[in-house]
Amino acid sequence: MARPVWLGVAVAAGVLLAAAGENAWRSWRQPEDYIEAAGRVPGGLPFHLEERAAAAGLSFTHEGLRTTSALHPWDRRLFAYGASVAVADVDGDGWMDVYVTNSALGSRNHLFINRHDGTFRDESDRYGIGDVNRVQGSWRALFLDLDNDGKEDLVLTGVSGRPRVFMQRRGRFVEQPEEAFEAGDSSAINALDLDGDGFLDLVIGYTRPFDFDPEHPARFDIFNRSMQTSHMRPGRLRAYRNDWHGRFSPMPGLFPPNPVGVPLAVGVSDLDGDGRPYIHWAMDLSPRDRLFHLVAPGVLEPETGKMPRRHRLNSMSSEIADVDGDGQPLLYVTQIHDPGWQIGHNFLLKRLKDGRFVDVAERRGGAACGWSWGAKFIDLDLDGRLDLVVANGMISGRSDFRYRQGVLMQASAQRQVDIRNWPPFGDSSLSGYQRDCVFYNAGGRFVEVGREAGLTSLRDGRGVAAIDIGNDGTPAFLVANQGQPLELYVSKSARARRWIGFVLKPKRGPRDPFGARVVLALDDGRRLSTEVQPCNGYCAQSDPRPKFGLGGARPLWAEVRWPSGRRQRLDAPREGRYNAVEER
Amino acid sequence: MSRPRWSLPGLGDPRWAILAFLVSYDLYAIATPEFGRRPAQWAAGIGACLLSDLAFLRLRKVSLVPLSGLISSLGLLLLLDSPFVWPYALCGFLAIASKHLIRVDGRHVFNPLNFGCMTVLLLLPGWTTMDAGRWGNTSPLLITLVALGFLAAWRAKRLLVATAYLAVFFAGAWLRSQVWGAPMGTICAPATGAAFHLFAFYMITDPATTPDRPTAGLAFGGAVGLLDAALRQVEYRYAPLLALFLLCTAVPFWRRRSGQAPAHL
Numbered sequence: 064m065a066r067p068v069w070l071g072v073a074v075a076a077g078v079l080l081a082a083a084g085e086n087a088w089r090s091w092r093q094p095e096d097y098i099e100a101a102g103r104v105p106g107g108l109p110f111h112l113e114e115r116a117a118a119a120g121l122s123f124t125h126e127g128l129r130t131t132s133a134l135h136p137w138d139r140r141l142f143a144y145g146a147s148v149a150v151a152d153v154d155g156d157g158w159m160d161v162y163v164t165n166s167a168l169g170s171r172n173h174l175f176i177n178r179h180d181g182t183f184r185d186e187s188d189r190y191g192i193g194d195v196n197r198v199q200g201s202w203r204a205l206f207l208d209l210d211n212d213g214k215e216d217l218v219l220t221g222v223s224g225r226p227r228v229f230m231q232r233r234g235r236f237v238e239q240p241e242e243a244f245e246a247g248d249s250s251a252i253n254a255l256d257l258d259g260d261g262f263l264d265l266v267i268g269y270t271r272p273f274d275f276d277p278e279h280p281a282r283f284d285i286f287n288r289s290m291q292t293s294h295m296r297p298g299r300l301r302a303y304r305n306d307w308h309g310r311f312s313p314m315p316g317l318f319p320p321n322p323v324g325v326p327l328a329v330g331v332s333d334l335d336g337d338g339r340p341y342i343h344w345a346m347d348l349s350p351r352d353r354l355f356h357l358v359a360p361g362v363l364e365p366e367t368g369k370m371p372r373r374h375r376l377n378s379m380s381s382e383i384a385d386v387d388g389d390g391q392p393l394l395y396v397t398q399i400h401d402p403g404w405q406i407g408h409n410f411l412l413k414r415l416k417d418g419r420f421v422d423v424a425e426r427r428g429g430a431a432c433g434w435s436w437g438a439k440f441i442d443l444d445l446d447g448r449l450d451l452v453v454a455n456g457m458i459s460g461r462s463d464f465r466y467r468q469g470v471l472m473q474a475s476a477q478r479q480v481d482i483r484n485w486p487p488f489g490d491s492s493l494s495g496y497q498r499d500c501v502f503y504n505a506g507g508r509f510v511e512v513g514r515e516a517g518l519t520s521l522r523d524g525r526g527v528a529a530i531d532i533g534n535d536g537t538p539a540f541l542v543a544n545q546g547q548p549l550e551l552y553v554s555k556s557a558r559a560r561r562w563i564g565f566v567l568k569p570k571r572g573p574r575d576p577f578g579a580r581v582v583l584a585l586d587d588g589r590r591l592s593t594e595v596q597p598c599n600g601y602c603a604q605s606d607p608r609p610k611f612g613l614g615g616a617r618p619l620w621a622e623v624r625w626p627s628g629r630r631q632r633l634d635a636p637r638e639g640r641y642n643a644v645e646e647r
Numbered sequence: 648m649s650r651p652r653w654s655l656p657g658l659g660d661p662r663w664a665i666l667a668f669l670v671s672y673d674l675y676a677i678a679t680p681e682f683g684r685r686p687a688q689w690a691a692g693i694g695a696c697l698l699s700d701l702a703f704l705r706l707r708k709v710s711l712v713p714l715s716g717l718i719s720s721l722g723l724l725l726l727l728d729s730p731f732v733w734p735y736a737l738c739g740f741l742a743i744a745s746k747h748l749i750r751v752d753g754r755h756v757f758n759p760l761n762f763g764c765m766t767v768l769l770l771l772p773g774w775t776t777m778d779a780g781r782w783g784n785t786s787p788l789l790i791t792l793v794a795l796g797f798l799a800a801w802r803a804k805r806l807l808v809a810t811a812y813l814a815v816f817f818a819g820a821w822l823r824s825q826v827w828g829a830p831m832g833t834i835c836a837p838a839t840g841a842a843f844h845l846f847a848f849y850m851i852t853d854p855a856t857t858p859d860r861p862t863a864g865l866a867f868g869g870a871v872g873l874l875d876a877a878l879r880q881v882e883y884r885y886a887p888l889l890a891l892f893l894l895c896t897a898v899p900f901w902r903r904r905s906g907q908a909p910a911h912l
Contacts (some may be wrong), residue, residue, distance in 0.1 A: 096773060350680045374683045374730035403772035403884070406730055466882035467833075471841060472780035474836035475789060486833045 064646030068189045073600050096402050097433035097455075098500055102510030104466065106600050108503065109556055112445040116551040119532065120183040121175055121541075126167035128200045128222045130277045134285075136487035139546075141285070142166065142277070143493075144202060144250060144538040145222045146525040147602035148543040151206035151215050151246075154234075154457040155189065157566070159606050161541065162192070163549055166200035166222050166243030168278070169373050181533055192217060192229055192236045200223030203602055207254050207263050208574040209309035216309060220249040223274055226267060230309050234390075243303060244313040246274035251326040253598045254577055255340055256626065259360030261572040262305040264314070266342060268326025269299040284480045300344060300353070304586060317355075317363045318582035324349025330381025332392050333580065334414055338628055341366070345378040345396055345601075352378055352396065360438065375407030379600035384440035385592045386449050388505070391580075392594070394420065397435035397453065397601070401494050403466050408540060409435055409453070411509075428509030429453070429485040433497035434459075437601035439527040443501070443516075443538050445560040445612030447591060451502040451509055452541050454524025464488060494520040499542065522547040531610065534641065536562035543602060563618050564610040564641040567595065571627040571646060578626035581609040583636075608641055655672045655712045661802035665849065666794045672845075675788075676725060680778025682781050686735040689724055689734045695739030696720035703747035715759070716743055722760045724843060727767065729777035731764050734771060738763040751899035758853045758895060768885055777885065792841050805852035807861050808868035812847055814839075815872025823880055834879075844889050856895050863901060868904030870894050 116122065121622045128142035129135070134305045145166025153160040158177035165172050171193045174557040175183035184526035187193025195201065199221040206215040209230065217229040217236055224559045225246040229236035240639050242265070251268030258264060275285055300318035303311040324346030327466050331462040342363065350373060354366040380397040387393070393412055398407035411424035424430035440449040458464075467486045469478060472512060478484045502509035513519075522544040530551075538554040563583065597607040611618075621633045636642045651866030654702055656662060677689075709737040715724040719742050749762075767775045782788065800809040818833040837843045851857065851871055852862030858867050869888050878886035 350683065361840065372680070372683075372685075376681060376683075403768075403776055405775065405778075406776050408730060463882075466884055469779075469884055470833070470836050470879075472778075473840035475839035476785050478832070478836055478839055484832055484836070486829065 069595065074337045076149050095498060097400055097431065097494075098513070099428065099511055101512065102428075102503075102505070103627070104503055104505055104510060104512060108512055108515050109446070109558060110263065110554045111140040111553040111556075112443075112501070113555055114517075114550055115553050116541075116549050119181060120178075121161060121549055121551050121552055122609050123163050123173050125163070125544060125546055125549070127164050127165045127546045128168065128277060132280055133283070133391065134280055134319060134482065137485055138480050138488070138553070139460070139490070140460055140464075140485075140488040140493065141482065141625055142200075142222055143523075143545055144248075144525070144602075146543040146545040146547075147201075147203045147250070148526050148530045148541045148599070149204040149206055149542070149604035150530045150551065151604060153206065153215050153231075155214060158516035158534060159532065161530070162206070162217075163543060164201035164219070166202065168196060168198075168200055170196050170200070172196065172204070172219075173202055174451055177532065179533075181373065181626065183311065183432050185541040190234070190236055192219075193279055195219065195227070195229075195238075202248065203250050203252055204599055205252050205604055206252065207577070208308065209263065209305060211262065211574045217269050218252065220252055220267065222248055226252070228309050228485065230313070239309055240346075241311055243299060243313055245269065245299065247271055247299065248274075249330040249601055253329045253331050253342075253596075254269075254575075255342075255357070256573055257317070257357065257361060257363075258304055258580070260305075261574045261578065262307055263535075263575060264305045265311065266329055267304045267328055267332075268300050268344060269301065270325045272297060272299060272321075275406055283482050285482055297323060298325040298346070300326055300598075307602050314361070317361075318353075319365075322346065322349075322353060324353075324376070324378075327379050328381045328599075330383050330394070331576070331578075331596050332383040332594055332599065334383070334392055334394070334399055335418070336390055338624070341476060343381045343383070343394060345380050345381045346362045348376050349374055349378065352381075366418065371410070371412070371420055371422055373398065373407070375405060377405075377407055379436050382438040382440060382600045383594075383596065384449055385594070385606055386440060386504070388589055388591050390590070390609045393423075395438050395440070395451065397432075397438055398466040399434045399494070399638055400431040401434060401465070404494070415579040427507065428511065429502045432467065432500040432511075434494040435500075436525045436579050437527040437603050439529055439540060439600055439603070439605065441529045441538055441540055442610075442612040443503070443554045444540065444556060445536065445562050446614040447585070447589065447612045447616065448506070448614075450504045452518075452527050452540055453487070453500040453502070454527050454544075456497035456520055456521065457494040458492060458522055458545070459521065460490045462491050464491035464493045467491075468493065495523060520544075520550060521612055522550070526601055527571040528600075528603035529605040530539050531564070531606055531608070536560070536610065536639065538566060540614040541603070561638055562610060563613060563636060563638040564608050565621065565623070566608055566643045567623060567625075567638075568642045568645045570631070571625070571628065573626065576607065576626065577615050579609075579622040582622045582624075583611050584614065584621070586619055589616065610641075613638060651851065654710060656714055660714075661799070661804070662718060664802045665768075666714065666718055666721070668799055669718060670723075670848070671795075672725055672792075673721050676781075679781075683728070684724060685890045688729075688735045692724045692727075692735035692739050693720040693750045695736040696743055699740045699743040700746075702760075706812050707747065712882070715746070715836055719743065719746075719759045719763070720850060722845070723763060726760070726764055726777060726797060726842070727775060728781065729775045734775045737862070738767045738775075739764050743893045752851070752902065754828060754899070754902075756856065756895055756899055758850055758856045758891060759890050761850055761888055761895070765885065768888070770870050773871070777842070777888075779840055782841035783882060788841060789839065789844070791843045792850075794843050800852045803854050805854060805857055805864060808857050808864040809852050811865045811868030812851055812859055812872045812875075815869045819872060819876030819879075823876065827880070836842065842871050843887075851891055858898060860905070862881055863905070867894065867898070
């Protein structure tokens with residue numbers, strides 16, 4: 064009896080040893096196990112990416128908030144946020160400019176003005192929005208025309224402190240004191256006309272129920288009571304009415320006062336095609352995101368139970384696009400996938416007829432991309448199908464902090480809540496050195512091709528913003544990296560690529576075309592559509608001009624549905640350029 | 648040929664108390680949305696354990712109600728964390744299979760749940776993990792867990808094993824804080840969480856895989872605590888599970904050396 068038994072024990076031990084060895088082998092041979100398996104594109108990948116930030120004059124390195132207070136040992140963990148990028152035509156010359164935020168006190172944000180030759184010039188001082196971090200660090204920038212004067216104004220949220228408003232007057236931004244906003248950390252911000260008065264209002268999510276001064280913290284219970292349950296402080300969802308000329312007042316009662324979870328991003332889109340937008344809050348540390356439908360001016364209806372429950376409680380991004388060309392946008396929500404530590408998956412959510420959303424990422428790809436943050440649907444090869452770029456990586460450093468954080472997550476809620484009970488973070492690493500992902504749309508299925516495409520950066524990515532630098536349709540995107548340099552990737556191809564774009568100028572309501580939808584009919588029978596919502600995603604504002612890759616097809620006609628609800632048809636729009644469309 | 652009669656353990660069997668406590672924890676998990684378990688996962692875990700236990704019992708011509716299988720399945724659903732359904736079924740099957748196939752002198756060598764969890768955690772890191780943070784770890788929960796845990800260990804006649812483990816854990820923590828300078832509060836943080844107490848009072852106190860004699864139980868608990876501390880010092884993330892897994896293999900040796908009678912089940 065004993066011999067076969069010990070044989071069994073030996074086999075069991077062998078299995079475990081083999082498993083451990085296999086893990087070690089896989090880590091060595093395949094260090095990118097946090098990304099789903101790379102795929103092959105039949106016929107080869109039709110584009111490659113070139114990093115050109117420095118060549119384009121976009122030399123910028125983000126600085127995270129650092130304190131001299133008792134919080135200092137945990138600075139890099141507590142303030143691992145603040146890198147963001149905004150693309151907008153700030154000077155009104157028809158070319159896209161770039162604005163990047165900085166978070167350290169005394170650091171400078173940078174406004175890079177497009178020089179029309181593929182390069183940029185730093186003109187932060189001339190416009191007066193460079194030296195803005197003396198009192199509080201910046202987190203998220205949002206350009207929009209607040210007073211309908213045709214010029215882009217700026218709303219800047221902070222890593223603590225109050226969101227700030229900068230109005231553009233005669234080529235210079237002037238800060239307008241605004242007391243209506245509550246103070247607190249905020250990365251979730253978006254704009255839409257909530258009350259139908261023709262001016263863009265703001266929705267802002269705060270990550271804590273209170274604000275605190277990092278340099279002079281009066282309290283240390285500043286982290287969540289538990290990192291994996293709702294036994295934590297809720298965030299705050301707020302709406303602010305734009306009372307013309309960029310003055311704001313709170314719109315109480317639109318959102319629940321104490322929602323479970325931390326809002327990290329907010330996406331806006333007309334998800335059901337009824338002309339009225341939905342507001343999607345990406346609620347981190349919560350089993351479900353929150354969804355609201357603007358059913359009438361100033362009336363938001365909660366879509367309770369429509370968002371799927373998720374296994375992990377993370378949610379960092381809200382990117383929305385009509386990927387399938389059926390007029391039904393897909394919603395991409397990022398999470399954490401770190402084998403052996405946190406097994407979450409990004410959601411690619413499809414709306415069913417009854418209004419519920421189901422996740423199709425496991426089937427269609429895009430599910431696993433490390434500690435994912437910002438995501439953007441971009442047609443990287445202009446074939447008429449949207450691809451997906453995902454930035455990832457939490458904090459890159461020296462020693463691995465994952466075990467120590469795991470230990471802390473086993474501790475009592477009372478212990479977790481006080482940051483002084485945490486092991487010092489120092490220069491540790493937490494799910495860092497992760498490669499960003501490119502999911503190529505191979506006819507409905509997303510295939511990870513990042514390495515093959517040339518996206519090999521291991522930086523801690525946050526926001527991803529699409530941009531057309533030269534107004535020539537060339538796909539490009541910017542990645543804002545936390546504590547690291549800004550990156551600009553330009554899609555190159557030996558093949559001729561065809562495209563068509565639109566510049567929309569609404570006449571009724573807000574001057575920004577946020578909420579407008581363009582449907583493009585092609586001669587191969589396809590109907591492509593896109594909605595102007597440049598502030599979706601995470602910590603990024605993209606080029607607001609609708610643009611379509613054409614592949615081998617020709618455009619027949621386009622239809623614009625304006626935010627006012629009016630529809631306008633364009634026959635035979637011209638490809639290879641941006642077609643200016645003014646609301647009639 | 649008459650069908651075998653399935654015998655139900657008597658009410659004095661300590662497993663009833665353990666089962667009752669685990670059922671209450673599982674009900675807490677079901678009622679807590681953040682625990683993140685879906686009905687299909689419960690069905691897969693419990694179903695795999697019960698069915699495989701019944702099948703193995705049948706093969707071994709033993710007619711017992713699979714109480715142990717049920718206990719393993721309830722513990723499995725509290726400890727293992729996966730967004731998928733099938734790892735729960737696989738883990739449950741491996742746990743029960745180890746109980747029936749890896750045996751010395753009529754006793755299984757490994758704690759079934761420990762074996763199942765360690766195997767899938769090592770083999771499937773992209774699909775499974777342990778997430779002790781799911782519990783929320785509030786004070787009333789911890790007090791309840793510790794109180795019921797003491798009761799369960801006492802009923803199983805393994806209170807000394809649990810006590811020895813706890814004593815060595817805290818002694819090891821003190822030693823590590825003295826030698827390596829880490830704050831005692833940080834090292835001891837797991838002891839303020841629910842998963843730690845589930846391990847200390849329910850897993851290492853399994854009567855079938857731990858020594859019966861009090862002194863040996865003390866030594867076993869202490870050894871698990873010592874190895875656990877060493878593995879924690881090198882930041883191995885499944886330290887207590889691996890410590891128990893390795894030391895369980897020593898118990899049959901010790902039983903033979905000490906001349907303990909083999910079990911009949």
